[in-house]
Amino acid sequence: SYELTQPPSVSVSPGQTASITCSGDKLGSKYACWYQQKPGQSPVVVIYQDNKRPSGIPERFSGSNSGNTATLTISGTQAMDEADYYCQAWDSSSAVFGGGTKLTVL
Amino acid sequence: QVQLQESGPGLVKPSETLSLTCTVSGGSVTSYYWSWIRQPPGKGLEWIGYIYTSGSTNYNPSLKSRVTISVDTSKNQFSLKLTSVTAADTAVYYCARLESSGSYSRWFDPWGQGTLVTVSS
Numbered sequence: 001s002y003e004l005t006q007p008p009s010v011s012v013s014p015g016q017t018a019s020i021t022c023s024g025d026k027l028g029s030k031y032a033c034w035y036q037q038k039p040g041q042s043p044v045v046v047i048y049q050d051n052k053r054p055s056g057i058p059e060r061f062s063g064s065n066s067g068n069t070a071t072l073t074i075s076g077t078q079a080m081d082e083a084d085y086y087c088q089a090w091d092s093s094s095a096v097f098g099g100g101t102k103l104t105v106l
Numbered sequence: 107q108v109q110l111q112e113s114g115p116g117l118v119k120p121s122e123t124l125s126l127t128c129t130v131s132g133g134s135v136t137s138y139y140w141s142w143i144r145q146p147p148g149k150g151l152e153w154i155g156y157i158y159t160s161g162s163t164n165y166n167p168s169l170k171s172r173v174t175i176s177v178d179t180s181k182n183q184f185s186l187k188l189t190s191v192t193a194a195d196t197a198v199y200y201c202a203r204l205e206s207s208g209s210y211s212r213w214f215d216p217w218g219q220g221t222l223v224t225v226s227s
Contacts, residue, residue, distance in 0.1 A: 005127040035214070043217055049213075095153035
């Protein structure tokens with residue numbers, strides 16, 4: 001079965017750039033999306049179709065996807081961005097989620 | 107703005123069937139795909155399956171033998187049944203709409219608030 005691999009944790013200082021990676025076989029040939037989940041809340045999509053932001057998502061969130069790796073980048077990270085982030089893609093009509101990355105803003 | 111709300115028992119006994127319903131408000135279930143996703147306590151997300159309003163379904167291969175998703179357009183609801191549950195099925199269960207752009211770009215938005223289902227005797 002298809003697998004997506006994320007680092008368990010990433011730390012960033014306020015105002016700096018955070019990058020969270022998601023690796024999978026030929027992931028660049030699929031569309032990737034990213035979800036933000038804060039404690040006790042439901043996930044919210046922050047990036048879809050590799051690099052598109054839904055309305056209401058701040059411009060500091062961006063995405064890319066090439067080769068075997070998709071990347072979520074948060075520029076000028078703020079304390080409110082501290083959350084778990086999950087990548088997700090489709091393989092053979094099945095949705096696959098990465099294991100999640102806990103972003104800590106120190 | 108579409109909102110989703112899960113409902114159903116919060117406690118299910120081992121070997122019994124877990125049944126949940128998702129009520130859609132602020133929009134119609136018609137002409138969309140709808141999905142169930144779960145998250146064991148302290149763990150990551152697992153896709154369970156989806157249904158189109160025509161009734162066509164697709165399930166996670168690892169759960170396929172135990173899962174049924176159905177839709178009731180008259181009530182603007184869709185439902186999940188998971189049979190023969192064990193403690194491993196304890197999780198927060200989310201319902202979500204499946205958005206799409208073209209044939210290959212699909213994402214879950216919005217999500218319901220989630221409901222915790224505990225499997226225990």
